[in-house]
Amino acid sequence: MAVLVGLGCALSAGAQGKDSFTPMAMDAGFGVMDISAPAMAPEEIIRQFAAKESEFQQALNHYTYRRVARVQTIDDDNKVDGEYYEVDDVIFDSTGKRTEKVVFAPENTLERVSMSPSDLQDIQRGYPFVLTAEEIGQYDVKYVGRQKVDEVDCYVFDVSPKVIEKKKRYLLGRIWVDATDLQIVVTNGRMVPDDTRKNNEDLHPPFMTWRQQVDGHYWFPVYTKGEGVLHFAGGSGYMAQDVHMRDTIKYTDYKRFGSTTKIIYEGQDITDPNKQPETKPQPK
Numbered sequence: 001m002a003v004l005v006g007l008g009c010a011l012s013a014g015a016q017g018k019d020s021f022t023p024m025a026m027d028a029g030f031g032v033m034d035i036s037a038p039a040m041a042p043e044e045i046i047r048q049f050a051a052k053e054s055e056f057q058q059a060l061n062h063y064t065y066r067r068v069a070r071v072q073t074i075d076d077d078n079k080v081d082g083e084y085y086e087v088d089d090v091i092f093d094s095t096g097k098r099t100e101k102v103v104f105a106p107e108n109t110l111e112r113v114s115m116s117p118s119d120l121q122d123i124q125r126g127y128p129f130v131l132t133a134e135e136i137g138q139y140d141v142k143y144v145g146r147q148k149v150d151e152v153d154c155y156v157f158d159v160s161p162k163v164i165e166k167k168k169r170y171l172l173g174r175i176w177v178d179a180t181d182l183q184i185v186v187t188n189g190r191m192v193p194d195d196t197r198k199n200n201e202d203l204h205p206p207f208m209t210w211r212q213q214v215d216g217h218y219w220f221p222v223y224t225k226g227e228g229v230l231h232f233a234g235g236s237g238y239m240a241q242d243v244h245m246r247d248t249i250k251y252t253d254y255k256r257f258g259s260t261t262k263i264i265y266e267g268q269d270i271t272d273p274n275k276q277p278e279t280k281p282q283p284k
Contacts, residue, residue: 031148042143074244082110126191128221224249
């Protein structure tokens with residue numbers, strides 16, 4: 001996962017090592033890729049979905065929700081031999097400031113690795129990836145084609161950071177954008193950078209995040225699964241080892257926080273929507 005543990009010590013853990021992991025397949029339910037040119041120019045699709053993502057980020061900032069995070073190591077018999085588990089409520093305090101409240105956090109039983117600051121950052125902000133108009137300039141975005149995810153028709157783009165700045169995390173991977181709503185519905189890839197220096201390895205598994213439409217307008221993250229075998233090279237006093245990691249994060253109980261702030265969707269005030277939730281695409 002992040003920090004390799006050995007001889008009673010922990011290594012600090014985090015950037016791109018091509019051979020630092022082996023991924024697990026997570027694309028069940030995806031249709032055939034149509035690589036023909038879209039009717040709308042890819043640059044216009046990118047501009048429009050980035051604008052929608054900015055609207056969504058603003059809306060999300062006014063919602064409370066529960067996040068259940070589970071990080072596990074898996075042994076050679078495919079059994080869990082260590083686990084980090086935490087339930088947090090993302091809420092607002094009495095002054096209206098956004099905060100996180102730990103609801104349940106049993107003893108951490110991870111032994112072969114330990115959690116690093118970048119792991120917690122990925123759980124909080126990386127896995128529920130949002131690509132806004134303000135941030136899209138930091139990425140190279142390449143049109144791949146059209147593909148169905150379950151019954152949702154999507155545009156597909158590969159994204160990679162142009163420059164990696166210190167202490168920042170970026171997505172290196174692929175996104176699926178609903179062809180009608182022009183919002184991200186699936187994200188697949190890795191959060192980078194990893195740190196592959198010996199005695200200072202911080203590695204992270206690839207992941208996939210699914211969104212669902214929960215308020216009739218926006219697609220909210222509902223489920224993340226990350227899994228892969230991380231290849232730690234070891235170092236002085238540490239043996240090289242492979243660690244099979246599995247992350248699952250669930251996001252539930254979205255509720256709009258009482259506020260005088262208006263939420264605008266396609267130029268209309270949707271601060272008090274009455275539409276029922278939709279339930280697609282379904283996570284695997």
